Amino acid sequence: KERRVVLDDDGVPLAITKQAQSESQRLIEDFMIAANVAAASTLIRANKPCVFRVHDMPDPEKTEGLRQLASAVGAKLARGQVLRPHHFNSILGHVRDTDDETMVNEAVLRSQSKAVYSIENIGHFGLSLQQYAHFTSPIRRYADLLVHRELIDVAVANGSKTSNGDNSGRKIGNSDLAGLAESCTHISETESRAAGAERRTIDRFAAALFASETGNVVSGVIAGLTGAGAFVSLKDGVADGFLPIRSLPDDYYMLSDSGMEMTGRHNGVRFRVGDKMDVLVVEVTPVNGGILLAYVDGGGTAKKGGGPHRGKSGKTGKPGKKGKAASSTASKTRKSRKQRRRS
Template structure:
């Protein structure tokens, strides 16, 4: 409504825009869905209803969390700009932040635009602001992302400090990210994120399958996939780096079923192994979420 009002008054404003997914991300999503015998239309423009249909199809199924996570990662990131391309995720032709409780600067521009356009006072947008809005939108979008990273780093350090006296404790969680060097685990109890290096999973060699977001054992076929529920043991907490390292306790899957007695059980020395520089770096590169 704020965007529509300002458009009718021919007032400058910053839109909250959200582009459709890139062809590369859509192709990756198609490849993933094919592993679940699901399809994404191969031609024509994709509308938000297509993604809603996918999520509705897996609702209340074991694959729900996995599909939700991968669909979210396939989306573009929202930003601020004076040129309107609509908001794909919200399925709106025009959208402007108006009453955010954290008072983004973009909201103030909308407020001041309404003050001037509707004759509500002397605190409206200054003349000539149009020439600056593109730069302002870029700065606001960049500041928003910096703030999200700073918030995440702060939380990671505080959680690592809080967990530092729980070395050896076991936790229930979910695989929140899979990369070539290992996987990220998000704990149910606290939402804390930690890393498991692939080299510590077991005696097998695990390869990363990008299409299915999985690590798959060469010999056993044992598979750990994004979204799987697992039990892990905390083996290291580094508060300054904001990093946690876990040991995998749960067996993986073969042909969709949990297995037992596979290479998922580590020798006693595995849990005492110090993390390599690679695993420390990977533990800080966990996937983030996108704000809309």
């Protein structure tokens, strides 16, 4: 679900909505994927360069925490096993409609590589496709326009004429390939910057709308954990607030290797991604999209576990020690979560 901002005639935010994808939209998306695959396949068969949309396999270091988490929830990923898309689907299916679903979904997203543009075809891991390109939106994505240009050359070479009657086509040299590779790097970087600008803009609108909640207790869901505290999704993901570790019950908190669970060393209080909890809205700063939260005693489903999970690389934090890092850490983790969702 993508966030959409509703503005009045003066540009003042009225609401932020999240609309689920309909069956018809999913059907159209399937057709678009098929068209993208056909475009890439056509250029490969014609031995033409192509701007591929590639998604590499997950980094083994990123999947190690997921293996531990999968084992904890009853799903198995053998150590050293080369992971394929169906392995991730199996894990997600195992926890569907359970209390662990949100936590495992987030862990799977964190383990994925980032999709980029490249003239080297390594396939698209997330879609489980051997060749894939962006073709369907040439009016808004430069990658699609580049693919259209190459397809026009293929059509011309097969006897079709362009609008000016030319059917000579064009030759592709090494300098052209180098320029295309440079374009791939450039548009991958600008895509990331544009996504960041979009995210920050919506965060500011969300904070402006949330300003009226200052001083109120609201319900949320833990969306992420770091050594500095917890990210809490508010109003079904319309806004994200940050709960600094200094606000939690007094203890020394340890972050699990998977990053999905944080447990107090002495009190055993446990916070997990996906847990519901009540929080106090302490401060809202629309200019940077920040929403600062405070822990509400006994709120949500923070549970007492059987003691902390001590991993080899478990991170720790003490109340009051890492609070100053909360704002920058929150921003970086929100950015990472958003980028992983883009394919």
